[in-house]
Amino acid sequence: MKKKTFSLKYKILLLLTLIPSLALSIYVFLAMSIFSKDKIAYIYDSSGNLSQALSQQLRVLIAGVINNNKSVFQNFVNSRSFSGVSSGHFESENGVDAILVYDVDETAKKISFVSMIARDKSEYDVFRPKLDNQVQYEAQHIQGNQRILYSLDQNDKIFFLEKTTPTAPGQKAIYFVVVIKAEEFYDTFSSSSAQQLFLINQFGQVVLGSAQVSERDITKVYDIKFLKNKANRFQQGVEETVDKNKKEMIISFADVGFGESYVLAAVKKDLALSALDQLLKKSVIFFVLLVAIIAVVSLFASGSVTNALTQLFEATQKVSQGQFDIQVQVKTSDEIGVLAENFNLMAKEVSRLLEQTAENARMQNELQTAKTVQETLFPEANAMIEKIAISGFYEPASECGGDWWHYCKINNRVFFWIGDATGHGAPSALITSAAKSAAAIIELLDVGPSAAMEYLNRCIYEVSRGRLMMTFFIACYDPITKKLTYANASHESPYLIKHKSGPVKKKDLIPLNDVNNPRLGQGRSTKYDETTVDFDSGDFIFFYTDGVPDVRSASEVAWGEREFLKAIVETQGDHPSVEVFIERFVNKMQTYRSGSTLVDDVTFFGIKNLNG
């Protein structure tokens, strides 16, 4: 038997885990890719919206401040002082923390502080140097009414310069430093969140910004492309860049619409995509768990399939070694279950057939032995007793037969026995054996055919109890009286052919049927009659069983009584010796039979009186 190499179990396991693993991997890759793109697009969108919203709010705030204080500026230009009205207006305007006024000689680039109104003037005494410097800077470097936002470096305070144009040559310009208290924006910009928010002016200086970033020059914090080239300064946009630590950043920007100031929203790319990382990690965990579950399920599934196949494999190995008394324990009702059931049936059937074959062989041996034993029950085929020539033939339809014939001498009388048990084969052979045993005892008694028949009947009845019966014919020749006495137990009547000259004809056949009684074994105490006929010198009697006329040809046609009687008449035609008669008769019968199987046992014998 071929040995297995790579187990089917592992092949199925590999198949069941590899295919879903591969499919899951492709799915996770595609899902992550799509999700990553979608997430980045979302971050771009939300970051841009945030910066745009803040820039709009700032624009509204600053525009409001300017519009609300235009009357204050105009009033101061006219009166060179803050009037009571201006002061009242300032007090009611919460958005502005202070307004400082400078005279600026734009030609000489000199500035001089003029006045101020502030919520806390002492505070601005401290701030003055910084504000002076910034005004000085603008006087020197910033032309026209360009508005620039600055940080006062005091948390929520930002400021810008509102310039007036001199009305006459040589007249000084008035610069109003407007300090705005942007508390809400400060909180928004400085609070730590995923997004770092910055309000920057056109120089890239941080006006309001995240408390996490101390650097005030945004270009030193991020490598921002749109600041480097004025041509790239769109109203709003998003770009990916790196910070000073070379960490990837996503930065959105929106123009505030006031002095080229921008609101920046910066977020670390890995932080922005942390959800993606989380998803990826969870997906990997889920993937591993799923593969593990699939592997375990596959293990059980392949196990349930291959266990049955393994059992079948082992069973076939045992069968190949000649062990058939095996049963595969498979409880599934699928194809493998059916296969196992069929295998069990096949093994059981093979086992049964083997046992049957062994039993048949044993029975055959026993039948052969029985046949050998039964053959001893029959006499020599040819004999001469008291000048009675005897010749017979016997052939059973199977190993053992139900026919029996016999002859013997009892006190100078010659007895002839022929019988036919019901059916044929071993059961009938047992009855013939009983008949032979009884005959052996009867031979010791000095009785006639009828008494012998009654003894035989008692014996057969006791043996078979009515289940098997036997036809029987007993004849007894007395050489002194030259008479033949016979009794019949429903057996085929023998034919007597009296000696005569000339050919024998059918009408010369004399059936010995003057007496007839029930078969042996039919009743326990059946009485049998006997009668006597002359059996003179040269007379011939043919005894037979009903199997003889029932011999079949090759085409299954029975020989029949007509042909049977014809064969007797023809064979006896020239009055041959009894041995020759039997030989000729056998030849005729075998010619007709042409080797076909017997349907019943065939027994016949002839006797001829040679007493002078």
Add this chain to the structure above:
Amino acid sequence: MSKFELKIDKNADAAKIVIAGTIDEDVDFTQYSLTGINQMEFDLNSVKSINSCGIREWIKWLGTNSKAKMTYINCPKIIIDQINMVDGFLPSNGRVLSFYVPYYNDDSGTEKNVLFRHGTEFGEAGVTPPGKVLDDIGNAMEMDVIESKYFKFLNKK
């Protein structure tokens, strides 16, 4: 092998029983009760064969109502052979009312079964065969039995 068939047509305490086919060890007569029938007529015209086991079952079956009067009609040769050979095949209170006698012409090989009826071809006085039996082409036919053996059963009564 011909299938065994048995039909019982009961009329009061009488019954006509028609049997056909093969009577052998496979026939179960116990399913056909004869109880309560006093007069039985067996039509055996279509019985094709009978073996020794069939004879045993037949005798056993008739023995279940041995007091009834039994008549056999249309008996083929195989039945007459058994009646002659097996004591008890025709019960002691049974009678054959009609039976077939085979005829044969040795020259042409033709065969014919002639029905002998009680009161016509046979009776208490013996057998009175038809004067001449001819085959289909007019050949004279002979009785194809040994008369002393075939008509033996008629001497029993």
